[in-house]
Amino acid sequence: MGVVSRSVGNAFRNKVRSGAVVVILAVAIGLALAMLVANQAVGAKVDSLKSSVGNTITVNPAGSRGGLGGGNPLTAQQLEQAQAVAHVTSATGVLTVRLGNTDTTGSSAAGTGTGGAEGGAAQPGRGGPGFGTSGTTSLVSAVAPGSIGQRNNSNGSTGTAPNASAPPSFSIPIQATGVATSATAAGSAINITGGAGLNDFAAASTQALVGSTLAEKNSLKVGSTFTVQDRTMTVKGLFDAGDAFENNGIYLPLAATQSLMDQAGQLSSFSVQVDSIDNVTTTQTALTTALGADKVDVTAGSTNLESAISSLGTVQNISLIAFIASLGTAGLIVLLIMIMVVRERRREIGVLKAIGASNRTIGVQFVLEAMVLVVLGTVVGAVVATFASSPIANALVSGNTSSGTTAAGPAGGPGGLGGGGGFSRTRGAFAGAEQLIGTISTSIGWQTLVLGGIGVLAIAAIGALIPALLTAKVRPIEVLRGE
């Protein structure tokens, strides 16, 4: 029999007490592990939410968001100012314009008798048949306006169209984005599904990328041609942006777009890359200061995202504190039990010393005895944590996000900004912090295992080392006590 088997045997010398200790330890360790798993899961969710937005900040002209206009176009000079702000790794500008179909725009103007007076080619900032287009193209939109589009379009012309009871048909404008690199307005790479990306970014360039649904609608292939304003463009490649609306667009070289639309030096928005997610907020503030709050709107993520991350941060803190507290409780249980055991066995320790055991040998024996209890408690606790971690994590999250959702709800409440499908979507987004978080799925990764292992070792250390040191103070003369 060696010290290990002797320690295991000693751990079960009093089976009832050891069983009770293991059960109590299992609850404490199980709770600690569940909290650790919840902490890791929430941390992963926060990272996921942050990475969903990434390090990108968007700069728009002040008041222009929402598609209703406002503010003045951004300039190349402002882009240079943005690039000079601290933590900014890159900043690219795009010019986004709406193109109306040459034929549809012309017939609509004739049908209404109002659009024609303003010129079918350009009706910026207006509703009505032109739907705020700033140029023309030979392309036919692949997206039908539907009832939402009809309603939004009719809102803008109410009281001006003579036959308001039967709004005239119109075509959804095609969005043309002028880019200086092969990247989207959000800064991500364009997903080319056919042909190649843009490589001629000169003002006279005739290259274009066409969205997949738009290309299909107009029977375009790589090498096909179409017109933008009076220039014949050639399809350099096809792209897939992931949804039908985005795929109803084209990418053009930035300089060519500015030239075609007669908007030299103007930009619709900047996409700014920040060196770290942690610096996004400070860079957002710095950009606003540098460019002027009255001239630009600088946005990063969403209010809901911040709310969600804030809520999850609270949950993370709670779970971390609960993890440490549970571990501390488990350590205290082991400590008290082992102190009791050492006091009970003073005479036995004296016997061991009298027959030649060193302090170290006896200390190791008691440490191993505590380890047996901790390991058993951990095994049972791990089973408890397996079943408890997911419900605990979700209960913590739902308990800490309900107030945030309630607070966010009224800000975009019904009627606050008037009717329209677009605004109801905004309200839904504000109410969606909880939806944004969704369900927290727990899993045991290597970090959890490492942290759990360190935690359990800490329990064993706290619980066993002090009693083990106490055994060193027991004198061998104890063996003769009571004789």
Place this chain on the structure above:
Amino acid sequence: MLTVKDVVKSFNTGDNTIKPVNGVSFSVEQGTFAAILGKSGSGKSTLLSLLGALDKATSGDVVVDDVNISRLPDRKLTAYRRDDIGFVFQAYNLIPNLSAQENVMLPMEFAGVPHATRSARAAELLNQVGLTEEMHARKANRLSGGMQQRVAIARALANSPKLILADEPTGNLDEETGELIIELLRRLAHEKKTTILVVTHDRALAAQTDRRFRLARGRLTED
């Protein structure tokens, strides 16, 4: 050879100082079977604890084979107890949840003897003290008093010590078993040349030893 020179052990109890061992001196040759007699509370067990390095003397020297154990540091005292001393206690002091054989193996484990060797030697020693094979695996707390004392003697012999100190080894035994234990100790002293010092107030036991000392009021005299 064991030599004790003017050993004093004193305790402070409030305002008083008690000296259960007060200037004790004696020496015994290797292989001697000796007894220290005295009434209860005469300081017999205190003297035994000093000889066995369980406690330190207030003054004086205890010399075992030219090594003064009174001046040894704690680490060397542990080695001394392990290698040179065997204890037999009145209350046996076996580890209750270990078997008879495992109890005998303990001192050898502390001395670093390989498992197979110590297992074989433990079995041999248990046979030597008259414990049958079927009792070797029995837990210590399931053995009779006489059997436990035999196991305790076997444990004391495990590392072949030079000196065995027995504190009233027959105090908890009936007369017949006590006789067997005394005979066993006497035989060990004479055959193995192990010095055996028995502390007792049992005159029958003392009568069978080679030398007899009497402890009274902290002073030792030889009969």
